[in-house]
Amino acid sequence: MTTTTTTTTTTTKAPSADGAITEYVTTMIGGQLFGMPISRVQDVFMPERLTRVPLSSSDVAGVLNLRGRIVTAIDMRSRLGLPKNDDGKPPMAVGVDLRGESYGLLIDSIGEVLKLADESREVNPVNLDPRMAKMADGVHRLDGQLMVVLDVDRILEISPDKLAA
């Protein structure tokens, strides 16, 4: 478990004036650095024995058994419109909860936990890939790279209409 007790939940509308700080779990997906607010992350695990679900959306990678709970795995590369992983390395998963259901977001690798001031977060660049922009909640400029902040709720907004496709 990577959850700590000192996290704040101010991810979106935190007043930047008082210097609020958000902790992010950083992940690499398709060579891009992403950050998810640590308050939403339950755990990080290696997905094993993933069962694909026929007729489901291409964003759903399948279902798996995590300590007796059935977890729906979401293929983040597909969700973000990134190309499929072809380096053969097994993915990792970030466990999140939404309304009592468990989801695992499949990522390439997990990074460190960063504490970042909300005021340093910048809005999405206008030319960001629209698929990614839908789920991005701003960008942090780090040393040498950019970290896209992901909004977990919006990641899991897989609408039935889209599913049918």
Place this chain on the structure above:
Amino acid sequence: MDDLLREFLTETNESLDTVDNQLVRFEQDPNNAKILDNIFRLVHTIKGTCGFLGLPRLEALAHAAETLMGKFRDGMPVTGEAVTLILTTIDRIKEILGQLEATEAEPEGVDEDLIGELHHMVEKGMESMTESAPPIAPEAPVAAETAPLIVPTLERELRPGEVSLEELERAFQETAIEVAPPAAAAPVAPPAPVAEKPAAPKAVAPKPAAKKTAVEVDQPEADKVANQSIRVNVDTLEHLMTMVSELVLTRNQLLEISRRHEDTEFKVPLQRLSTVTAELQDGVMKTRMQPIGNAWQKLPRIVRDLAGELGKQIELEMHGADTELDRQVLDLIKDPLTHMVRNSADHGLETPAERAAEGKPEQGTIRLSAYHEGGHILICIADNGRGLNTERIKAKAISNGLATEADIEKMSEAQIHKFIFAPGFSTAAAITSVSGRGVGMDVVRTNIDQIGGTIDIKSVAGEGSSVTIKIPLTLAIVSALIVEAGGDRFAIPQLAVVELVRARANSEHRIERIKDTPVLRLRNKLLPLMHLKKLLQIDDGSSADPENGFIVVTQVGNQTFGIVVDGVFHTEEIVVKPMSTKLRHIGMFSGNTILGDGAVIMIVDPNGIAQELGALASNAHEIADENAAMRAMNAEQLTSLLVFRAGSAQPKAVPLGLVTRLEEVGVDKVELSNGRYMVQYRDQLMPLVQMEGVTVRTSGTQPILVFADDGRSMGLVVDEIVDIVEERLHIEVASGREGILGSAVIKGLATEVIDVGHFLPMAFADWFSRKEMRVSATAQSVLLVDDSAFFRNMLSPVLKAAGYKVRVATNAQEGLSFLRSGQEVDVILTDIEMPDMNGFEFAETIRADQKLSHTPIIALSAMISPAAIERGRLAGFHDYVAKFDRPGLIAALKEQTTEVRQAA
């Protein structure tokens, strides 16, 4: 809410339900002191607790009711009026309890009206008792109790002294019914000066003895159980269940690991863990099981009240109340059951006068029964009332726009009866307070559907109707067949699986194709097939052999179909877990589960597949959809027809059930021999018959329809196979042409239906001699009763060709209702092996019916043995013919019909 109060509420509500029931029983059996004691004790407890908790209104009511019941114990005659009064009081108590639960305080109000009535009743009772008191008083209590001597003396002594009734009752109650001789002897002294005193010691003295006998002899088992049980929150149980499921999975994983490592020291403790886990799982499962009687508890009271309200005499029989099923299932069927019992009482049973006029006993019976069968529970609600009113259902179906008049004319009674499950359907002419509001059977059906159950209704006019509900034992854990398709495993609930068939090329069971539709010929029926991997769009093209595979024969409602899978592993008890909201839109799956090896697999929903098949869907939403409803209602009347072209542009059709196989043979295989076309087919020479205007092709392949019987095959040469359609076969224009039965509208096109019987002898002249068949060209009518659509399909044309008017019934009940509807039939032809009512019973029933007993009956059976023939003769059959013996059948028919004509 106060813990004490909550406890009181739960307990009291339960007690009151029991009182309801017991009172109804008591009314029927007023001499049963045991029942009276039970009621008395329950009401007394309620009174006591109310006093303790400071609930004066309740206490006063309970007290007044108790007083009246005390009088019953004294031998006051039990009248329906008095019981009604007590029941009303109990209702009032319930009402107050309801408000108490909501507001946590006893509501304001007075119950003087009821209490007054109760007192009045007591006085009336006393009067009637004292009137006859001098001679009878000493005996009267004897009737009610077995503690004779003391009671009457006390009563006489005390009454003039106006001792409070309560004291008296308490004394009665505690002296108990069966005062053992020594106990009786001790307090003989009591007729003493002061009234209070003797009552008190007496109450103490016999108490131990009374209690003892009470526990040992008197108390029903429920009470013993009550003493040994504790209340557990349902959530706690659910949680326990989940944890046990986890434990089972972990255990399975451990076993899997230990299997891989030979000789580990873990083996023995693991074995032990395994056993304990299994036992634990069993135990926890048991906690969820409850007897179905719990759902029936309120029914006797409801029926009693209805009987009073409707002026009917109704007896409620209950069988198998101890049949256990899962709590969750129980909750869901409670309301449907109540509703159906109400229906039976209100619509089903007639008034005593009507019953007497029909020659039935005045008292109507509603029979509830429950029993286990396979993994199911069957619950049957039957009454011996008037049965469903077919005419009214017809009228209502038409006025509701569920069907057109023309459609209804063609439906069987059973199909018409099914309309009552359509939403907003009520045939009650007047809406009574009991039923007839048009919310009802459709809700019942929806509830039953929800838990994967099925509901079926049978009705015979004038004899009653019965509704049978079939539901799974439990929803949480189901037995499932684990199959493989496209490299993944899936679970198919066993409930829907009828059988497994291994299909192989060149074997009897071979997957055949009609155009692109795969079918399986299984016991003379064509079974539509669906490839699971195609349905799920996971076809990897790995299995290139389309003729092999495992076929899971599945039944949903009346629809049977085969699911083709790549492999079958085993059956496993699986714990059904709901699917994620992100996957719930996929109709093919009903849930997912974790297997013993820890993998998650999807549970296939047979209903979803049936829908995909375009089959009838037994769900309320689709019933609302008129088209679907019509399809569902007509399912039995529909015939699968093979449409083809031969000789002309006009399409032709033949019932698919008659076609054995469709073949395309290379023209080079077609040989001309002895002036006829032949083809070598499965090591035999098969003659080809050309329809008028058809020429055998000179190149490519030639499509032919193969008809086989008795090891002989014949090929009918056609130009093109067009389609397979499901249509009601209704020949509208008879044909004068040889080989054509007539024309029917099929898929909007006028289509000629060919007469297979014409072509068969063209291949083999002796196939069956048509001369015999043409003899009686009179319009005699035959009722053909056979549950197999194949034989109906096969025999109807043969009989029609032989000049008979053919009426078809799909089962004995349908046949009976047809006969009883006053339709004239010259001969009855019936199958022997049929579900529900077999041919023998059918014949016996007909013989027993005065109007029908002269109609000849011919048995049709695949099993012809001297014993069977003898049995048939005893049952009243005039003749016994083998199913495949067409000439024999025609001869028998001819014989029977001529005899009748001579007799007439």
